Each structure stands twice: as structure tokens, then as C-alpha cells.
Amino acid sequence: MSTDESTAAAAVHSIPAASAPSSAPSAQGAAVAGAPTQLPVPAHFNAAARLLHWLMAPLILAMLFVGVAMMASVHNRPWMVDLHRPLGIAILALALLRLGNRLRHPPPPLPADLPRWQARAAVASHWLLYALFIAMPLIGWAMLSAGGYPVEMIGGLHLPPLLPQDVTLYAVLRTAHGWLAKLLFATVLLHLAAALFHAWVRRDGVFSSMARGRSAPD
Amino acid sequence: MPEPDTAPPAPAPDHPRPPAAAGGGGSTPRPPLLPLLGIGAIVLSLGAALAWAAGWTGGRLTAQQMTDTIEAGGGNHPGFRRAHSKGVCVSGVFRGNGAAQKLSTARVFAQTETPVLGRLSIGGGSPQAPEAKARVRSLALLLRSDDGQEWRTAMNSFPFFVVATPEGFQAQAEASLPDPATGKPDPARQADFARRFPEARKFQEWARSAPWSNSWANTPYNGVNAFRFHAADGSEHFVRWSFRPQAAFEPLSPEQREQADADFLQQDLAARLAQGPLRWDLVLTVAAPGDPVNDPSQPWPEAREQIVAGTLTLDASQPQAGGPCRDINYDPLILPRGISASDDPVLAARSAVYAHSFNRREREIAFGRTQATATGAQQ
Ligand code: HEM
């Protein structure tokens, strides 16, 4: 194990990780390079955050691929759209859980030596992702309502309309669903590139704070 | 924990230094080339995969292309349906007689009365077309039963479809486009279509020989595609449905078709509705084993079991501009519990293409790219 990159973040990452089996929350707080703060600073996202992250990542990608494919496909739209609606609503539920968890459990700090613009971009893109995880399904649901469509889930179950039928609302929301999907895809790609940059180039423990367990219980 | 499956392999400190990065060995760390290339390759391939899924890379027939071709054939009429552009809204009720309950649990067959929002139209992409000359007439219905389920259907006066597949439909639509040189469809392309899709001959024969009636009211409308009906006992049947007019057939001669007013069918409808409601029987035809259930161009033998499931009564009509049917997509795959789609590829393609036609016309209306003839707005 090479711990030569002795940035503060590497310390935050590696020390509690190494001592995790026996460490208590207080031990972890103490591990932050003798920081005087009393708050325990986690080295990893908590288990719920990691679970939700790795559950949602493939689902979001699947939604984007299924979304564009079902608009183009001459043969596969029926099963794709039947999958798209309930999966999108499941993402809404997961995103709300995740937001609740995120607000109650602050994430591990970014490395102190991370350039300021990168840190800012990280924070902004994370909140943008949360916003889109919640906005996309709500817009999908609302646009179907405004288009006069039943909002079908599984087994003939319908969600109640979010909005009255209205041509202008439909056109605006349908357009937004398409453009925000493009924005979401771009943000996901950026997020993926940044995560891999942390993992393979900076090697600063940011990637493993989401990839690995062993965070202290909280 | 999901990380054994999903987490990419090597987190920071364990990752071996790639040779390219180690190459310099100097004092200032240079950005390692291999990992950067790897990241770029991953991001680019995801982008390329999405472009492929979205049909942007070409090579496959897409629903957008089908819509474009229909649009090219019908002329530019923003705010209107890309096909069956000319029509009127109608409303009334459907009364099931209970006979179809042995085939399907759909509530419409059990409920005494289900409200109906429909649309009568003619085939073709022009909202100004002369109605009397239209070979194809159509009826679309939306039935919302008291359990909140919806059944939408869009039916035509022909007894079977021209072709078996969306590819066939596309070939026909392309072959019918006017050749820029002559202003007429290219006979070579038409011959090529006929050769590749021989099933279309039956349809052309129907178009040539089927009698012309003089009203939307005395025209039958056929669902053409087969659907699965699910019964309470778990059994499943393939069914095609038709609405058979109660109004008596009256002919429309070739001279009348030439001389009639462009809005002939609408005027006739208004006159008939002023006299009283119009009725059709819903006839369900049940497939026998071996009948083609995924090919709307193949009629089933005459002898198939038929069930009259109830009566449609239409008692009012409204212009489509500003009427309640304008902003409805009569997507044939919006089905109630108890009815589901067959694997008919034409059905899947219809659902995809209607969505684009609907999106285009709704955007045109919402964003003011159309005229009052489409929206019904008062000047
Ligand atoms: C994270 C959630 C979601 C994502 C990422 C997503 C993504 C997409 C994408 C990429 C498209 C294609 C857009 C285009 O080509 O213009 C699409 C279309 C669509 N989405 Fe979603 N969507 C989500 C949630 C939902 C939900 C919850 C619903 C409904 C309950 C929904 C209903 C639809 C429908 C019906 C279409 C096709 C609309 C049409 O035929 O014009 N989506 N979605």
C-alpha cells in the first residue's frame, strides 16, 4: 500500500479505513490529522448512501438509454415505455430517500489540495444530479398528465394525474423532459470522468469513499 | 454491499502506476497518460452507445423517420395530426351487454354505460381534403371505465391492413411520395414496393372494389390488429374488434363523390345527429389456433366465432379545432386491464409514430406555430 501521497485527504481516507474494524466514531474524528473539531468527519459515505448510489447509477443510465431508444424504436417501444414509467417513479422514491440521507449525514470532505474550481464543480454537479433525479420523474409524471395520458405503472395500476390536461403544459414539460435528460446524461458523464480521475490519476481516496465500505457507523 | 459487483476495481492507493506515467521518473509528476486515455475512452463509448440507442447513427428505420415520411407525403399542416388530419370530435356512450365478459375482465364489458370521447376522420394528411373522395374513413375512441382504466382504439374502414410490417408501411409511404421531376409517384418505386410486399395486392383490390357508402354513420370500422383478451378464469384469446353500423348502407356514386362539398361527411353527420343518435355494434372476432395474430394484413376466415359485445351510441359532434379530441393521442396501445397487445409489429410501430405525431402537433399549437384552423382560437 503506497501512502506516499500524504495529503490531508489521504490521511482522512486511509487511517480510519485501516483501523476500521476496531474504530469507534470518536476514533475516527481523532484521526483527522489532529483537527480540533469535535464533529466526527467520515472517511466514507455511509452505507445507505453507498447502497443508494450503486443502486441508482445503473438505473439512471438504463432510464436514459431506454428513454431515447423507445422514442426511436419502431419495434420495442411497448415494453420499453412500460418499463420506463415505473422505473422512473422508483427512481423518484430512491432519490427522495437519498436526499434525506444526504441531508442528515454529511459526506466526507473533499481533499484539501483539490483545486478550488474542481471542488466547486463537484459540489454543484452533485446538487444538480439530485435535482435532476427528482425533477425528471416528476416532469415525466406531470407531462403524461398534461398530455391526457393515463400514468400507468405495473399491472394496470395508474397514478393520479399531477396536472390537468393542457396542451401548453404538455408541450413545455415534454420539451423539458427531453432537454433535461440530455443535461442529466452530460452531468453523469462528467461525474463518471471526475470519479475515475480521482481513482486513477489523483488517487486521493475520493473514489473509494463511495466505492468502499468500512466507514464508521453513524 | 454492492461493491463487489459494481465498484470499479482499483481504488486509489492500490492501483499500479501505469508505465506511461512512470516513464519520466522526474521530479514533477506528469499526468499519467494511460488512465486519462482510459477515462476518455469510457466516456466516449457511453456517448456513442447512447447515440446508437437514440438512432442518431443511422442504419435502422426509426419512428422519427417514419413520421417524417408521412409528413412529407401529407404536406405541411402544423397543428394537425400527420395522418387522418381531417376529422371531427364525437361523443356518446358505450353500453356493454355482458357477452364479452367470458373473454375479458375489462370493466367496459361489465359496466352498463361507459362515456366515450371519439373522433371520426378520413385517411390522408390534408386537413382540407375533400371528404367524399376519401377511400379510407376512420373512427377513434377513448373509453374510460369507472375503475379508471382506459381503452383507446383507432380503427379504419378497411377490413385488413396494407402490409404486415412497419418496414412495409415505410416502403409504401416512400413509394407514394411525389417524384420531384414529375410531381407524381415514381412508377418504378411503386412497382418495386408491390414486388417486395405482395400482401398489398389484397388491399389494392379492396380499395378498387369495396362499395362506397354515403356517410360516416353507415361505415364499419375495424381494429385490424389482434389483441389478447384475458378472462377471469385465466384463459387468453386473440381477438380483433369491429364497430358495425346500425345505420343502413346507402351508396355514394362516383358522380356524387366528384361533386360533393369538401365537408360532405361532416355536413351529413350534423344532419344525422340532428335527427338522433348514431349506433354501431361492437363485434369481437375470436381467433382459432393457427390464425395469423401478428399480421394485420391477413384477414381471418369468415367462419370465426363472433360476439356482439355491446353498442356504441354517438349523440354529439364538435369541430376538432378547439374540440376535446384535438389533444388526444389515440394510441392503440393504451389498453385497460383485461386487454393487452399482441406481438403485431404494426401495433408497436403505430404507438411509436403516433407519439411523434402527437408531440409535433402539440408543440406547434402550444408554441404558436399554427393557425386558428388547427387550434380553434378566436381571431
Ligand atoms: C430519472 C428519471 C427519468 C429519466 C432519466 C427519463 C429519461 C427519458 C428520456 C431520455 C426520454 C426520451 C426523451 C426524448 O427523446 O425526447 C424520455 C421519454 C419519456 N419519459 Fe422519461 N425519464 C425519467 C422518468 C420518467 C417518468 C417517471 C415517467 C412517467 C411516469 C416518464 C415518462 C416518459 C415518457 C412517456 C416518455 C416518452 C414520451 C413520448 O412518447 O413523447 N419518464 N424519458
Ligand code: HEM
Ligand atoms: C405502421 C402503420 C401505421 C402508421 C405509421 C400510422 C400512422 C398514423 C399517424 C402518424 C397518425 C396521426 C396520430 C396523431 O397525431 O394522433 C395516425 C392516425 C390514425 N391511424 Fe394510423 N398508422 C398506421 C396504421 C394504422 C392502422 C392499422 C389503423 C387502423 C386499423 C390506423 C388508424 C388510424 C386512425 C383511425 C387514426 C386517426 C386517429 C385520431 O382520430 O386521432 N392506423 N396514424
